[in-house]
Amino acid sequence: MNKEEYLKKLSKKIKKVSIDDKKDILSDYEEHFRIGMENGRTEEEIAEALGNPDNLAKQIRADYMVKKAEDKPSPTSIIEAVAAVAGLGLFNILVAVPSLLLAVVIISLVLAGSAVIVLGILITLSPLLHVFLPNLVYLPINGGILGTLLLVVCGIAVTVMGIIFVLFMSYIANKLYKVVINLLKSNIKDIKEKTEVFK
Amino acid sequence: MNAQFKKGVLELCVLVLLDRKDCYGYEMVDEISKNISISEGTIYPLLRRLKKENLVSSYLKESQDGPPRKYYRITELGKEKKENLVAEWDTFSAAVSNLLNYKTEMGD
Numbered sequence: 001m002n003k004e005e006y007l008k009k010l011s012k013k014i015k016k017v018s019i020d021d022k023k024d025i026l027s028d029y030e031e032h033f034r035i036g037m038e039n040g041r042t043e044e045e046i047a048e049a050l051g052n053p054d055n056l057a058k059q060i061r062a063d064y065m066v067k068k069a070e071d072k073p074s075p076t077s078i079i080e081a082v083a084a085v086a087g088l089g090l091f092n093i094l095v096a097v098p099s100l101l102l103a104v105v106i107i108s109l110v111l112a113g114s115a116v117i118v119l120g121i122l123i124t125l126s127p128l129l130h131v132f133l134p135n136l137v138y139l140p141i142n143g144g145i146l147g148t149l150l151l152v153v154c155g156i157a158v159t160v161m162g163i164i165f166v167l168f169m170s171y172i173a174n175k176l177y178k179v180v181i182n183l184l185k186s187n188i189k190d191i192k193e194k195t196e197v198f199k
Numbered sequence: 200m201n202a203q204f205k206k207g208v209l210e211l212c213v214l215v216l217l218d219r220k221d222c223y224g225y226e227m228v229d230e231i232s233k234n235i236s237i238s239e240g241t242i243y244p245l246l247r248r249l250k251k252e253n254l255v256s257s258y259l260k261e262s263q264d265g266p267p268r269k270y271y272r273i274t275e276l277g278k279e280k281k282e283n284l285v286a287e288w289d290t291f292s293a294a295v296s297n298l299l300n301y302k303t304e305m306g307d
Contacts (some may be wrong), residue, residue, distance in 0.1 A: 027269075028224060028246075028269065031266075031269060032225050032239070033267070035223070039225075046239075049232075049238075049239045050239045051239065051241065053240075055237075055238075056244075059241070059244055062242055063248065181304070
């Protein structure tokens with residue numbers, strides 16, 4: 001691989017790094033090639049000694065994303081950092097798997113709660129819906145004012161339960177979200193110390 | 200050699216070299232790879248990290264051979280860090296030598 005091929009490959013693999021940083025990084029390697037050649041080495045020799053550009057790019061990306069997640073912690077920046085670090089094959093699975101499972105559980109419970117709310121609203125409105133769509137809406141309790149009243153009361157009760165459930169889960173989700181982020185951050189810090197790769 | 204181990208040593212080497220005089224990246228790679236086999240490219244991400252941690256600073260300096268080169272200078276914080284790392288290294292290497300010598304004596 002010659003200088004141009006090497007720099008091109010590296011540049012392509014660090015697309016996500018901000019333009020200023022990217023320029024800076026590439027100019028370091030350009031300088032390295034230039035001085036190496038002044039010292040009588042060939043472009044190919046220098047490229048070989050620099051190491052695989054893919055590995056280098058992975059490392060640069062991980063450094064960059066982790067720094068970004070540290071400076072501006074947000075779900076997106078943290079996920080990006082985790083993905084970049086995962087690309088290095090250094091991510092601690094003992095942290096990653098529970099974090100993802102927790103996220104899935106929280107999302108499912110909130111979705112289930114929302115479904116309960118919708119169900120409650122439908123039950124409450126079912127006597128009314130029955131009037132308009134008698135063929136589509138089946139009333140579990142039939143008969144008179146008492147039955148209708150019972151349905152409406154049940155429906156409101158279910159709706160309120162669903163709302164309480166969703167509020168409660170959102171509260172828990174919020175707490176857990178912070179725990180997960182701290183877990184990821186400590187893991188990322190740990191990884192940061194491992195990101196300089198050697199032959 | 201163990202990569203984790205070498206990584207810490209590379210940081211130590213860079214700080215020690217910069218404590219002697221300001222250097223450009225290639226110069227340090229050249230000096231270090233005379234003694235330890237490293238992927239030369241990894242020194243630049245390390246230098247960027249040291250810069251972010253305010254252990255070193257950088258500046259451009261004209262060279263007779265062509266365009267200006269990026270030189271690195273150790274900061275006061277970097278000097279402190281270097282002292283700590285050197286002390287850690289001395290303790291560590293003395294402990295290992297001790298252990299190795301003890302083993303040889305046992306073998307005899």
